[in-house]
Amino acid sequence: MTPNQPLAFDAGPTDVHTDHVAMLMDEVRDTADATARAARSTVLTPRFYTTDFKAMDALDVSPVRAEWDRMMDEYAGDNNQDHFKRDEAFGEELKQLMPQLSPELRQEFIDFLISSCTSEFSGCILYNEIRKHIDNPDIKQLMAYMARDESRHAGFINQSLKDFGLGIDLGNLRKVKAYTFFKPKYIFYATYLSEKIGYARYITIFRHLERHPDKRFHPIFRWFERWCNDEFRHGESFALMMRAQPHLLRGLNTLWIRFFILAVYATMYVRDHARPLLHEAMGLESTDYDYRVFRITSDICRQVFPVEVDIDHPVFRRCMDRLLAISQANDRAVARGGILGRLQRGVCMAQAVLTFGRLYLVPVKRHTLPENVRLDPVW
Secondary structure, three states: OOOOOOOOOOOOOOOOOOOOHHHOOOOOOOHHHHHHHHHOOOOOOOOEEEOOHHHHHOOOOHHHHHHHHHHHHHHHHOOOOOOOOOOHHHHHHHHHHHHHOOHHHHHHHHHHHHHHHHHHHHHHHHHHHHHHHOOOHHHHHHHHHHHHHHHHHHHHHHHHHHOOOOOOOHHHHHHHOOEEEOOHHHHHHHHHHHHHHHHHHHHHHHHHHHHOHHHOOOHHHHHHHHHHHHHHHHHHHHHHHHHHOHHHHOOOHHHHHHHHHHHHHHHHHHHHOOOHHHHHHOOOOHHHHHHHHHHHHHHHHOOOOOEEEOOOOHHHHHHHHHHHHHHHHHHHHHHHOHHHHHHHHHHHHHHHHHHHHHHHOOOEEEOOOOOOOOOOOOO
C-alpha cells in the first residue's frame, strides 16, 4: 500500500470505507517484484508454517474411522483432476477482458492473485513437509492428497499472474520466505478456518458472478466453484482430526478457538478493504461481502467448534471498523518514516492490541456439536 495522508489517531468508523487513496498498491512490475511481494511476512500476508511432526505422527483417527475412510475414497476419486486446465474459451475471454482493466484495478487484482497463490502454496508446503516427516499411514495419505490439490491451485493462479508478465518464482519463494512454527492444535484451528473461509470467499464470488456475468472481469472466476470444493474437503479433513481428539475442542482450548476465529476474521476484513476496486468491479461492496463470508463460515464451523463469534453484535462491528482505521493509520505512519513515523506505529500497535482485546470480550454463542461431522458444500 502507498498511503499518503497524515496520520489521524482518532480515525473511526466514519472514514474507514472512503480512504481508498491510502490503500493503492505498490506497482508490481516483474516476477522479482511478485516474488518479493509474496515473500513479505506481515500480520496481513499469508505465512509459511511448520509444526511438530512427531506429534502429527501420533494422531489417531480411529474414533472417526468410518467418516475418514469415506473421505479418503473421495480424495482417491480425484474429481478435479481435469479441472485446472485452461480451455479455449479462457483464452478468448482473457483477450477480450484484459485490455479493459484500469491500472488501479489491475494492481488490486494482481495483489489478490499474489496473496491467493502464496496462500495455496503455503498449504502445499506444509502438507508436503508433514507427509515427508511422518510414518502414520492415515495422516501421510491425507497430506499427500491435500498437497496435490494445493499444488494445482497455486500453479493455476500463477499461470494467471504470468498473463500479466509476472508470475511468482515458487522455488525461490520456498527458500526465502520466513516460516512460523505452530503447535499441531494451532495448525488445526488456523488451517481449518483458512480452508473453510477460503471456500466461503470463493463460493460467494462465484454465486454472485453467476447472477451477474457482466461483472466477471477475468475468466479465472469461472473455475471457483469446483475449486472451492477442494478447500471445503480440506476443511472437512481437519474437522475430522479435531473431532478425533475431543480435548482440542473443550476447556481452555475454546479460548484459543475464539482467538483464531477473531484473528482470521479481522485479517480478512482489513485486507479486503485494501482492495475496494476489486470488489466494486465485481459488483460487490467490501463490508457486505465480508459479512456474507463470515456468516457462511460461522454456519460451517458449527460442525466442529463449540463456540461461535457473534458477528452481528454492535461491538464486533465497531471493533472491525476500528481495526481497519488503525491499519490505515499504521500504513500512513510507515509511509511517513523517521522517528515520528516509528512513534506513530507504536501507538497504532497499542491501539490494535486494545481493540482486539475488546473484540475478544464480545460474548460468544455456544452450542453442542452435531453427531455427524461431515457437511456438503451446499452454499
